Amino acid sequence: MLAPPLRQQSLGAGRVSQPPCRRRTPNPNPATQESPHIYTREEVRSHSSPETRIWVTLGCEVFDVTEFVDLHPGGPSKLMLAAGGPLEPFWALYAVHNQPHVREMLAQYKIGELSPEDKAPSTLKTSDPYIDDPVRHPALKVNSQRPFNAEPPPELLTENYITPNPIFFTRNHLPVPNLDPETYRLHVVGPPGGQSLCLSLDDLYKFPKHEITVTLQCAGNRRSEMTQFKEVRGLEWNIGAISTARWAGARLCDVLAKAGHQLCETEAHVCFEGLDSDPTGTAYGASIPLARAMDPEAEVLLAYEMNGQPLPRDHGFPVRVVVPGVVGARHVKWLGKVSVEPEESYSHWQRRDYKGFSPSVDWDTVDFDSAPSIQELPVQSAITEPKDGETVQSGEVTIKGYAWSGGGRAVVRVDVSLDGGLTWHVAELDGEEQRPRKAWAWRLWQLQAPVPAGRKELNIVCKAVDDSYNVQPDTVAPIWNLRGVLSNAWHHVHVHVAP
Numbered sequence: 001m002l003a004p005p006l007r008q009q010s011l012g013a014g015r016v017s018q019p020p021c022r023r024r025t026p027n028p029n030p031a032t033q034e035s036p037h038i039y040t041r042e043e044v045r046s047h048s049s050p051e052t053r054i055w056v057t058l059g060c061e062v063f064d065v066t067e068f069v070d071l072h073p074g075g076p077s078k079l080m081l082a083a084g085g086p087l088e089p090f091w092a093l094y095a096v097h098n099q100p101h102v103r104e105m106l107a108q109y110k111i112g113e114l115s116p117e118d119k120a121p122s123t124l125k126t127s128d129p130y131i132d133d134p135v136r137h138p139a140l141k142v143n144s145q146r147p148f149n150a151e152p153p154p155e156l157l158t159e160n161y162i163t164p165n166p167i168f169f170t171r172n173h174l175p176v177p178n179l180d181p182e183t184y185r186l187h188v189v190g191p192p193g194g195q196s197l198c199l200s201l202d203d204l205y206k207f208p209k210h211e212i213t214v215t216l217q218c219a220g221n222r223r224s225e226m227t228q229f230k231e232v233r234g235l236e237w238n239i240g241a242i243s244t245a246r247w248a249g250a251r252l253c254d255v256l257a258k259a260g261h262q263l264c265e266t267e268a269h270v271c272f273e274g275l276d277s278d279p280t281g282t283a284y285g286a287s288i289p290l291a292r293a294m295d296p297e298a299e300v301l302l303a304y305e306m307n308g309q310p311l312p313r314d315h316g317f318p319v320r321v322v323v324p325g326v327v328g329a330r331h332v333k334w335l336g337k338v339s340v341e342p343e344e345s346y347s348h349w350q351r352r353d354y355k356g357f358s359p360s361v362d363w364d365t366v367d368f369d370s371a372p373s374i375q376e377l378p379v380q381s382a383i384t385e386p387k388d389g390e391t392v393q394s395g396e397v398t399i400k401g402y403a404w405s406g407g408g409r410a411v412v413r414v415d416v417s418l419d420g421g422l423t424w425h426v427a428e429l430d431g432e433e434q435r436p437r438k439a440w441a442w443r444l445w446q447l448q449a450p451v452p453a454g455r456k457e458l459n460i461v462c463k464a465v466d467d468s469y470n471v472q473p474d475t476v477a478p479i480w481n482l483r484g485v486l487s488n489a490w491h492h493v494h495v496h497v498a499p
């Protein structure tokens with residue numbers, strides 16, 4: 001219960017709050033309730049291994065989690081950090097644990113309570129790992145504070161083709177590191193017999209500078225719509241876990257070639273490791289196929305600029321990976337290490353998250369090894385204006401939104417309906433012209449359509465079509481999955497018509 005469980009939702013400040021140890025009020029009817037076993041902290045400390053059994057505390061309660069260790073979503077090693085001691089210091093790092101369903105699961109393992117005479121050790125007053133996080137724009141809609149995850153409101157999302165840095169959606173998994181650009185080094189592991197590179201920022205600047213406009217989308221964008229159909233585990237993203245920027249940096253293929261890497265006949269993967277880490281020193285990691293990384297046409301970047309400025313801290317300063325056309329989870333921020341391996345990254349976020357499953361798969365039957373990691377994302381679109389529940393004027397309505405498809409597939413059409421999909425209009429596409437097989441960025445779109453006479457409500461729907469003629473599914477039901485990823489059904493907005 002130390003690494004993020006698969007269910008992640010907005011928790012506000014996410015602080016762990018526990019009452020102080022106190023004497024229990026005598027039970028007026030002892031026959032109906034047994035008194036809990038009372039333990040000292042010294043007794044708890046003696047239970048810190050499978051041989052002695054593994055105990056932890058939360059507030060004044062004591063739990064034997066021996067049977068849960070191997071089931072822990074973040075891996076046994078994370079939970080073992082708290083063995084024989086309190087969970088609070090680690091829940092301060094992973095505040096998403098402080099939720100009812102996690103506490104219910106923990107309650108199953110309760111064996112007693114701490115002695116009220118046994119005062120909490122001063123080590124509980126741990127430093128806040130998020131205290132050095134950067135200041136964020138107040139317009140962002142926060143989905144979780146610790147780690148920080150937020151999206152721009154729909155009405156701002158498509159005001160500009162290029163998303164301003166302060167309102168670009170933010171997806172963090174851990175505290176934001178504060179890195180010194182003068183001492184920063186990127187380690188690129190060379191091939192067998194080759195030479196590894198240790199690159200400063202100045203070294204990266206010496207590679208040819210490459211600039212591209214790329215849309216990043218979180219795998220969980222629009223997850224909230226899946227939740228409305230059936231509960232899923234994950235942050236409740238609306239339609240704003242997507243943004244577009246002009247990125248600049250060195251091409252990954254140039255850096256890998258400098259280290260002596262080249263394409264090989266056998267399968268290989270480029271693994272990225274960030275400089276953000278948890279208490280065990282485990283960093284965020286991900287990988288992409290070597291074939292994509294080495295392809296100059298794929299334009300994978302080691303980016304150090306975002307919209308003409310150094311990367312903001314929330315977006316990976318000083319260097320991050322940008323993988324055009326690929327899910328945001330592979331765009332590793334605060335990049336510290338690059339290596340080429342025969343298998344994909346062993347990171348939790350590559351092997352045990354960001355995968356899609358059949359609607360029939362639940363948490364009792366899921367096998368993460370049976371599904372490929374998400375790379376390219378499916379075609380997507382959403383309505384940003386008007387907002388759901390808004391009142392529009394009769395006569396004519398203006399509808400705006402965005403559309404995008406993964407893998408460099410261009411959006412060729414956006415269809416919009418005012419009556420839930422019975423009849424359709426074709427929207428006008430705005431933004432940069434898209435290059436064949438290199439449509440890395442979204443198309444903004446708009447439609448001005450007459451409001452049918454006598455209508456009191458409109459069920460506005462949009463769906464996009466890409467140049468492979470992939471189209472969005474009409475409902476959530478056939479694409480629902482337990483993690484709520486790849487949510488790209490028709491987007492609906494219901495509005496009222498003013499009399």
